[in-house]
Amino acid sequence: MPRFFDSYFFLLACKILEKDHVVALLGGSHAALNAQLERITDDLEIPFLTAIDDLRTNSGISKIDFWPRPQLFEAVVDMFTHWKWNRIVLVYEEDDRIRRLEQLLESEEYSSIRFYLIKVQNGDYMKAARQVKELEECRLLHRKDCSEFSRLLVDMNPEHTYNFLLASLQMGLIELKHWFLLTNMELSTMDMELFRYNHARFISPYPVDSTFLTENRDAFNFSHFKEHIAEKWASKTDNSRNLKMMEAVFTFDAVYTFANVFNELSSHMQMNDVPQTLCRKPSRSSRKYQHGRSLIDNIVYNDLHGLSGDLRRLNGHPLKSNFSMRIHLLGYSGRLDDIGFWEPATNVHVNMSGDSKAQLQRNVQVSDELKPHFRVTTIMERPYVMLKKNHYELDANSKFEGFCIDLLSELSKDLGFTYTIHAVRDGKYGNDKYGNGSWDGMIGEILRGEAEMAVAPLTVNYRRSEAVDFTKPFLSLGISILYKVPDDQQPDLFSFLNPLSWQIWTAIATSIITVTLGMYFVANVTPYEWNLNFSCCTAHEPHPAAAFATSQEAPIVMSNNYSFWNTVWYVLSTMLKGGCDFGPRAVSTRLLGGTWWVFYLVIISAYTANLAAVLTVSRPYIPIKNLDDLANQTTISYGTIRGGSTMQFFQESRIAAHVKMWEYMKDKDVFVTSNGKGVERALSMNYAYLMESTSLEYETQQNCNLTQIGGVLGSKGYGIALAKSEFWND
Numbered sequence: 001m002p003r004f005f006d007s008y009f010f011l012l013a014c015k016i017l018e019k020d021h022v023v024a025l026l027g028g029s030h031a032a033l034n035a036q037l038e039r040i041t042d043d044l045e046i047p048f049l050t051a052i053d054d055l056r057t058n059s060g061i062s063k064i065d066f067w068p069r070p071q072l073f074e075a076v077v078d079m080f081t082h083w084k085w086n087r088i089v090l091v092y093e094e095d096d097r098i099r100r101l102e103q104l105l106e107s108e109e110y111s112s113i114r115f116y117l118i119k120v121q122n123g124d125y126m127k128a129a130r131q132v133k134e135l136e137e138c139r140l141l142h143r144k145d146c147s148e149f150s151r152l153l154v155d156m157n158p159e160h161t162y163n164f165l166l167a168s169l170q171m172g173l174i175e176l177k178h179w180f181l182l183t184n185m186e187l188s189t190m191d192m193e194l195f196r197y198n199h200a201r202f203i204s205p206y207p208v209d210s211t212f213l214t215e216n217r218d219a220f221n222f223s224h225f226k227e228h229i230a231e232k233w234a235s236k237t238d239n240s241r242n243l244k245m246m247e248a249v250f251t252f253d254a255v256y257t258f259a260n261v262f263n264e265l266s267s268h269m270q271m272n273d274v275p276q277t278l279c280r281k282p283s284r285s286s287r288k289y290q291h292g293r294s295l296i297d298n299i300v301y302n303d304l305h306g307l308s309g310d311l312r313r314l315n316g317h318p319l320k321s322n323f324s325m326r327i328h329l330l331g332y333s334g335r336l337d338d339i340g341f342w343e344p345a346t347n348v349h350v351n352m353s354g355d356s357k358a359q360l361q362r363n364v365q366v367s368d369e370l371k372p373h374f375r376v377t378t379i380m381e382r383p384y385v386m387l388k389k390n391h392y393e394l395d396a397n398s399k400f401e402g403f404c405i406d407l408l409s410e411l412s413k414d415l416g417f418t419y420t421i422h423a424v425r426d427g428k429y430g431n432d433k434y435g436n437g438s439w440d441g442m443i444g445e446i447l448r449g450e451a452e453m454a455v456a457p458l459t460v461n462y463r464r465s466e467a468v469d470f471t472k473p474f475l476s477l478g479i480s481i482l483y484k485v486p487d488d489q490q491p492d493l494f495s496f497l498n499p500l501s502w503q504i505w506t507a508i509a510t511s512i513i514t515v516t517l518g519m520y521f522v523a524n525v526t527p528y529e530w531n532l533n534f535s536c537c538t539a540h541e542p543h544p545a546a547a548f549a550t551s552q553e554a555p556i557v558m559s560n561n562y563s564f565w566n567t568v569w570y571v572l573s574t575m576l577k578g579g580c581d582f583g584p585r586a587v588s589t590r591l592l593g594g595t596w597w598v599f600y601l602v603i604i605s606a607y608t609a610n611l612a613a614v615l616t617v618s619r620p621y622i623p624i625k626n627l628d629d630l631a632n633q634t635t636i637s638y639g640t641i642r643g644g645s646t647m648q649f650f651q652e653s654r655i656a657a658h659v660k661m662w663e664y665m666k667d668k669d670v671f672v673t674s675n676g677k678g679v680e681r682a683l684s685m686n687y688a689y690l691m692e693s694t695s696l697e698y699e700t701q702q703n704c705n706l707t708q709i710g711g712v713l714g715s716k717g718y719g720i721a722l723a724k725s726e727f728w729n730d
Contacts, residue, residue, distance in 0.1 A: 013037055023289065024049060024258055029247060031056060038063055045292035047299055049258060051250035053157070053184075055096035062292075064299055066250040066257075068207060068313060068323065073101055075205050075325055075342040076153070076183060077113075085151045085179075086112055089132055091164060092155045093120045101155070115153075120160070125167040133171045150177045158186040158244060165195055174198040187328050188336055189226070189245040196334040205325040205342065208249055209309040222307070225252075253306035261298045265291065372417045377424050377442045377451035378404060381675055383698050384457045385423075397421050407474060408455045419453070427673060429458055430721075431643035432467070441643065443467055446723050454721040457695065459645035461716065469724055473717025479646055480696050481630060481638075481709035482682050482689040486621055499610030508603065515596050516571045519589060523562030528586035531559045562589075575600050626710035630688055631657045631664075638688040639670025641678065646690055647671065649714065675699075682706065694718075 013025070025041050027034040027050040034050055041048035041062035048062040053069070080088065092098060098117065116135060120128045136150065154161050161184055168174055178200045187204035195202070208222060229248045269291065289295075304311045310323040324343035330336050378385045384404040391399035400421055412419055430443025439447055442454040446468050460470045497505060523529045561582040562570070573580045574597060584590045624630050630638055638661070640646040650662040665671065670687075672678040678689040679699055683706070693712045700706045 014040070022046065023262065023292075023295065026050075026251070026254060027052070029244070043288070045288045045296070047258065047292070047296050049254040049299075051247055051254050055094055055100070062296060064254075064296065064314060066254045066308075066311075066314070068250075068308065068325075069100065071313060071323060071325070071344065072183060072185070072205060074344065076101075076181065078342060079181065079203070079327070080113055083179075086114060087151065088113065088115050089118060089135065089152045090115045090155065091118050091120065091128055091132070091152060093160060095119075097155045120156070120164065123163075125160075125164045126170065128164060129167040129171040129173060132168070132173060151179045151181070153181045153183070155183045158184045158190055161186075162190060169194060169198070174200045179203065185246045186244070187330060189230075189243050192330055192336075196330055199331075202330040204328050206328045206338075207246070207308045207325045209305070209307060225307075249307050253308050253311060256306055257299055257302055257304055257311055260304055261295065261302060265295060265298060374417060374419045374453045375451045376408065376419045376421045376453045376455050377445045378421055378454065378456045379424050379427065379429060379442060379458075381457050381695070384695075404455050404457065421455075422451075424456075428643050429456070429641070429645065430454075430464060430467075431648065432463060433643065437467075439467060443721065446721060452723055457692065457718050458721055459692070459716050460719040461645055461648065463648070464645075464721070467724075468721045470719035470721055473719045475694060475718040477692045477694045477716060477718065478712035478714045479649065479690060480693045480712050481624075481627065482679065482691055482696050482699060482706055483622070483624070483636075483709045484682050484687075485705050485707050495614075496611075498614050499607050511599065512571060512575070515592070516568050519571065519584075519592055519596075520562055520564055520567040522588050522592060523567065523584070523586070524560055526586040526588055529560055529562055529584070529589060531561070571596065622707075622709065624688065624709055627661075627713060628657055630709075631661045636686050636688050637668065637670050638690060639665050639668070639672060639678070640690040641675065642671035642673060645716070646692065650690075679703075679706070 024047040025037055027037060027048060029052050031052065031054050034048075034052075034054065035056065038048050038060050042060035045062060047064055048060070049064050049066065051066045053067055054065065059065070079085075090098070090101070118128050118131050118135075132152065154164060156164065161182055165174065165180070168180075174195050175198055180200065180202045182202060182204040185205055185207060187202055188206060192202065225248075226245060229245060230243060233243050300314050302311055302314065309325075313323040324341050326338050327340045327342060328336055329339045378400070380386065383402055385400055385402045388394065388399055388401050397420065405421070408419065408421075424442045424445060426440055426444075428441030430439055430441035432439050432443075437447075438444075442451070442456060442458060443464055445451040446454055454468075457475075458464075460473055464470070500508075566582075570580050570582075570593075572578070574593070584593045624633065624636060630636065640650070647665075650658050650665065653659065653662070672681060672689070675691055675695055678691060681687045682689045683703075688709065693708075696708055700708055
């Protein structure tokens with residue numbers, strides 16, 4: 001409010017005080033003006049009633065605040081504790097909002113709660129939302145200090161809260177993982193149409209007591225009250241998003257309390273002796289109102305029950321008050337639900353009655369005849385839904401078993417409903433084949449009213465979600481390839497080379513050549529490898545010893561054992577342990593030969609160990625390693641369930657490899673009607689079956705002749721399908 005209007009309304013209030021007999025003053029929605037008026041009421045000692053979220057911490061003796069500020073923030077912190085929120089982003093505008101929360105958090109009980117403060121400066125809500133986004137993406141903190149800041153406490157008035165939520169929507173913060181706790185208590189009256197279907201959760205306390213009765217003990221029509229306030233607000237402003245319904249509620253309680261207390265006091269004392277005041281000239285002010293102190297005390301220490309609940313909270317002693325607040329949630333369903341309540345207590349501060357209307361049903365103890373009954377459709381698929389061996393002897397529900405059957409049984413016990421199961425008549429999951437809304441399978445049965453619920457390995461996707469509602473996924477999965485383990489192959493002629501890689505064999509061949517050439521060179525250079533031989537030309541010539549004996553000279557011939565081919569034989573024989581008639585005599589040749597022996601001792605040991613492993617463990621050859629290999633070959637055929645979510649995935653994908661695979665599948669007879677048929681086809685033919693990863697894991701554990709190829713493609717989940725507008729999907 002501009003300062004000019006501030007002064008104008010102050011002078012107007014002074015004029016009323018000077019002219020009329022005023023015994024109490026009701027403050028407006030502007031805190032600065034209220035502060036000036038409060039000084040006047042302090043001088044006169046007449047009650048000053050306020051019903052706004054005033055951030056000022058100090059107040060005079062005449063002020064009576066009907067806004068439940070202490071209880072509100074005690075409830076907020078108790079909700080932190082109840083949901084175990086330890087990392088919270090606080091979005092605010094005024095610094096005083098931090099101070100009042102800080103006083104409450106000084107308790108040792110809340111020492112584990114950590115806040116990250118983001119202040120909206122100069123109305124730049126987009127900047128504040130961007131800071132929240134950067135905080136979650138670890139841009140503002142070191143990676144080691146970064147936590148999941150997806151819980152936001154928004155402490156602003158309704159209009160500014162809406163502006164921040166609008167900026168958050170543009171920044172992508174209004175989505176599944178985010179919680180917004182709003183302190184303005186206006187969640188039920190704010191325009192949340194843009195945010196309600198984005199799966200974010202908005203929580204706010206709600207202090208209106210639906211059991212409030214009028215003086216005539218008639219039920220108060222709060223709906224008419226809200227309509228009246230909305231009409232008055234619309235006639236004064238064009239901005240319906242800033243409707244301050246809670247201020248109207250607390251203003252009603254202020255007037256209601258004052259009227260009851262004043263009438264009670266008027267019945268046994270004279271209340272009309274009201275002093276005149278000249279507030280524009282304080283020095284000339286008259287005496288104080290003699291009954292003002294009594295009137296203030298009786299308002300504060302009343303025992304009334306107003307539209308916002310127990311008004312004994314005004315005396316500052318919460319244990320003497322039964323004041324409580326409902327907790328509203330705008331969550332997955334897009335509806336505003338009453339999920340519980342808060343009340344001050346010595347032990348348990350938060351007492352949640354349930355997360356949804358469906359969960360409230362489990363607290364109602366009624367007979368099976370009075371419980372809601374559902375017709376449940378399912379599909380025969382191992383291990384989710386199977387027929388028992390003696391199913392011919394059992395009734396409709398007892399003849400089924402499996403994971404989904406156990407899940408349905410536990411849900412019925414927890415939420416309090418009965419059901420009848422039947423297998424889908426056409427044996428299909430659900431597909432809008434022609435795109436005109438004529439669904440088949442389980443989805444079609446729900447749309448035609450033949451069933452209210454589908455409990456099966458039914459994948460949640462966009463097209464199905466447009467036709468029916470889904471619960472949150474109960475199982476996460478992806479797409480993978482099921483393939484038969486190839487038969488063991490007979491060893492070929494060169495299988496003895498398998499223990500070592502071709503790189504090792506190349507290195508061995510290189511080392512043989514290198515050692516042979518090195519040994520030949522060194523042995524021919526060193527003099528210690530040469531032998532002294534006497535030449536004998538024929539068998540009739542005398543022996544050289546005889547020549548020496550007769551002192552006749554004979555020719556001398558030098559020879560070396562390490563000729564080239566002898567050296568080759570030496571290297572190979574030592575490698576293969578074949579033996580050799582000569583060995584190295586020189587130090588250099590002995591060092592080289594010893595090094596060669598040690599090298600081949602290591603090689604032979606490694607070869608022997610690997611050979612044993614190769615002979616005992618067979619490694620079947622699988623021609624494909626991943627989805628791309630499957631798409632780029634034509635030898636192995638592949639397919640999936642006709643009309644299932646996996647087929648729809650490849651049909652709608654725009655990735656080149658997936659488009660290529662879809663073109664192949666739709667032109668070939670590669671689709672099957674169930675997972676069982678796909679498994680049989682994979683075992684009997686050269687066929688790769690594309691199926692959900694969870695079912696694939698089960699099949700590979702049951703049959704050792706099956707294996708998974710590659711990793712998991714995509715991420716999706718199985719959910720329970722219900723008809724649209726069913727509140728049980730929470």
